[in-house]
Amino acid sequence: MDSLTNTTAFVLEFDSKKSTITIGQKILATISSLIPYKQWDVIVAIVSDTVYTLHKEVVDHSLTLIDAIPINYNDTEQNKSYAYAEKYFNQLLEKQCTRNSLVMGIGGGVTTDFAGYVASAYMRGIDVVYVPTTLLAMVDASIGGKVAVNIKAGKNIVGHFHQPNYIIIDVNFLHTLPQSEWRCGMAEVVKHALIGDSSSLEILQNKEIQYGYINNSLYNCINSSVRFKASIVEKDEYEKNIRAILNYGHTVGHAIESLFEYTMSHGEAVAAGMLVESYISLKEGMPKADFDCIRDILSAYNLLPKISFDPRLIINHMMYDKKNIKGKIRFVLLESIGKPRIGCEVNDLLVMEALNFYLKMVSR
Template sequence: MDGPVRRVRVLGDSGYDVAVGSGALGELAAAMDRFAGARTALVISETVRRLHGERLLHLSGEWDRHVFIMPDGEEHKSLDFAKGAFEWMLREGLTRKSVVIGVGGGVVGDFSGFLAALFMRGLPVIHVPTTLLAMVDSSVGGKVAVNISAGKNIVGVFHQPAFVAADISLLATLPDLELKNGLTEAVKHALIGDEPLRALFDRTRAADMRVPEVLDEIVYHSVRFKGSIVERDEREEGIRAILNFGHTVGHALESLSGYRGITHGQAVALGMKAEILVSRRLGMLREDDCARALGLIDKFGLAETRVSFGADEIVRHMRYDKKNSGGSIRPVLLAGPGKPVFDIPVEEGILAHTLGALFG
């Protein structure tokens, strides 16, 4: 059943709305009115097409739509696959007046946004995130990219969406592991300064994470928090870097694994643990605050996986992180609850020792 839909405005008068709630899909038609008659590329994942395709295609019944089905898996978010998609867009007759709609999780959102940003020097993109991860994080903020062998999201641009429809009802079919992926990013927001989310997680049991009202609050507060950071630093030239908490280590783990065997959420949860422990080791974080932060990650079972890579190997891949400068690795650290700091170089020996202790 559809419920109330709340809107979050991102980037003010020149920005876009994120509709949040069980019923947000119903606002998609109005968002498309501004593109009336435009030929539309509907980029949708295989799984979402199977689970929700009939509902989504019914909503888009009057559009001049052309459906591109994207295989599941991070490995398809690549330059080679993008080249094939660009050629498909040309064959389907898309032009500079066209629009792209990405329907799926973070991989589809990144990929469809990348296509929209580059095709014919830029088309509008609308995101319909279908996973908790995409709703709370990747669909908001305009960062779109593809992967190369050296690392994740190395080739990309900033391309803000025209509209985002985060319909909570789509999460009913989400597997538990995918739900945890999204919870990881929301917990990240709580640890770096989203006080309403921190209070929500402190009082909510892990068993209640599927309650629609709880999910609605998680998505709404996450979008508000991330939107507030993007408002201050749209192109990640400063404070927006805090949103990468846990990702310096996490992306290294994903890259080393070839994007198989470890989920994005698990990698980032392990990355947050590592960066919390580095913060403690550097004397930036009190022992009790360190224990509370680690406890919140463990409360929801976000880091329940094993890592077989050596510490030195992980550190080598951390050198590719986009936040690095001056030849030094600069993960996001915590100076206290809700007090992230960035642009602090950390010696590789400290990183290797911490990773060895955590994963050994």
């Protein structure tokens, strides 16, 4: 592993609170200097079973430093549910958590999302700190304050906006990240690059990132991607306008996840969604050279899942999307790379054509 750039930190100023993001290598072991842990009466850490198995020593050491109480969490999309959360509300009560307590989420995007939801709802909202351990969670899921759980009808239907007080991004966790999870995170890195993160776009186009290599190119890409998303949500905390660009690829992506009953990873579904929505963008006037660039990047990093589905069912599942207005499906499309448009209505026939294009491409 290369010696990475020094630890960096920056503060986001929201209407609701300040949120500090720290990025570095092997920094979880210094957590007592990164958060003011003595200000909370009880600290409970919801820890991913997967992460605890792989990183037991550093997790135990770090939680001991701040007198935190660990609670294990079986981090699956099926367990990121409204019904499953009640178990954790009861455990917070048993640990005598008050409105002056802290919940930590240590794990991937499912864990940070779930921990955030629990913190947002317990006693009408208590503080939360995230330690994202997957690439997806680092660059996307942990940033922005959206917390939610799933119900049978769809993904992230029940939730709140609840900003974390601190996000601690320790890239050392990526050392044990499976390749499938790596691809999930890369999908969100690509998304940010295509909607405006030009620094990451250049790194991706130069093929500077490879699975298993935690080097300065990856660090710089993570740093740029995190700062890009942070800059967007800082301007629009409650998604009234510009923040909606972050939903590029997600209208189709969430529908695919729902159709497959969350057995497919979020990153894979979003990668498929980006290609479908880029095809729609092409037909709506995006330059073909830009479409070819998007397709080449998604293919080069092996992000497109080889799946089969009935396009009509995908369109049906899109009807549950939160961006819809008066029953009309709304897309984020690209005028060109780096120039997204929000709130776009698209004819169902074009959506069907784009979905069929995807099926044909991945079946080759």
